[in-house]
Amino acid sequence: MATGTPPTNTGDQLIMNTATKIKLQGTNVSVCLLPPIEILEVRYKLSDDHEGIVARDFKLIPGKTRRGTSEGAPVGTYSNSSLRQQVEVTWMEGDIKHKVRVQKSRIVYRMAHGEFDESLVIDHVDGNPNNNHPSNLRPLTYHANFGNRASALSDKYPKKDPHLPTGVTRDYKFTSGVRYIGKTTIKGVTHKNHFDNPRAAQHWLATIKENHLGELARRDEKGLIIGAPQWKSMQ
Numbered sequence: 001m002a003t004g005t006p007p008t009n010t011g012d013q014l015i016m017n018t019a020t021k022i023k024l025q026g027t028n029v030s031v032c033l034l035p036p037i038e039i040l041e042v043r044y045k046l047s048d049d050h051e052g053i054v055a056r057d058f059k060l061i062p063g064k065t066r067r068g069t070s071e072g073a074p075v076g077t078y079s080n081s082s083l084r085q086q087v088e089v090t091w092m093e094g095d096i097k098h099k100v101r102v103q104k105s106r107i108v109y110r111m112a113h114g115e116f117d118e119s120l121v122i123d124h125v126d127g128n129p130n131n132n133h134p135s136n137l138r139p140l141t142y143h144a145n146f147g148n149r150a151s152a153l154s155d156k157y158p159k160k161d162p163h164l165p166t167g168v169t170r171d172y173k174f175t176s177g178v179r180y181i182g183k184t185t186i187k188g189v190t191h192k193n194h195f196d197n198p199r200a201a202q203h204w205l206a207t208i209k210e211n212h213l214g215e216l217a218r219r220d221e222k223g224l225i226i227g228a229p230q231w232k233s234m235q
Contacts, residue, residue, distance in 0.1 A: 024142040025119045032100040039091045052108035052132030076104040083129045109137045121145045127218050147186030165202040186212045
């Protein structure tokens with residue numbers, strides 16, 4: 001359900017204090033609804049590379065303000081808490097000033113593929129959140145996307161044992177030898193098991209993703225689920 005507050009009069013113009021938001025499916029996480037497509041097409045144009053979009057020559061209030069963008073300028077910035085680029089979009093509707101902050105991938109997908117259910121997240125098929133090429137984007141539920149996370153997160157949150165595969169950790173509480181833990185969360189359900197070696201844990205994780213995500217599981221050029229041991233292709 002979308003929520004928002006009416007604009008507040010500040011004298012010369014009305015400013016929308018709170019952007020209209022929608023909750024992601026199956027969560028309490030809220031995201032801003034995208035601006036109308038007409039606004040996006042005035043501000044940005046598609047780019048046939050990993051950027052996805054670049055800026056158009058644009059002025060918020062022509063003749064009255066210098067605020068705007070130059071033709072071909074890069075779009076998006078990173079916040080401290082996200083690996084994905086965010087875009088602040090500001091536009092005027094009469095005397096009403098609107099401002100929203102949304103993920104860049106959502107803008108690219110909307111401009112390239114048309115309307116989509118905005119209660120879904122935009123997933124990067126290859127697992128690289130910096131690759132916003134339209135062909136690399138697809139809508140997924142929040143939980144499906146969470147269960148499909150790739151190793152890019154390990155760059156932001158280094159593992160205690162960086163040599164181990166994604167989703168596999170050493171069980172330091174086990175004192176009768178060496179044991180490993182395989183763990184992943186898919187659609188809100190955590191799957192966890194113990195193994196004698198990292199490869200067994202890696203194989204199990206790939207099987208879990210295949211069983212629960214099916215065709216949505218990220219795969220490499222060989223068709224293997226990303227993170228699966230290479231010997232799985234020989235079975």
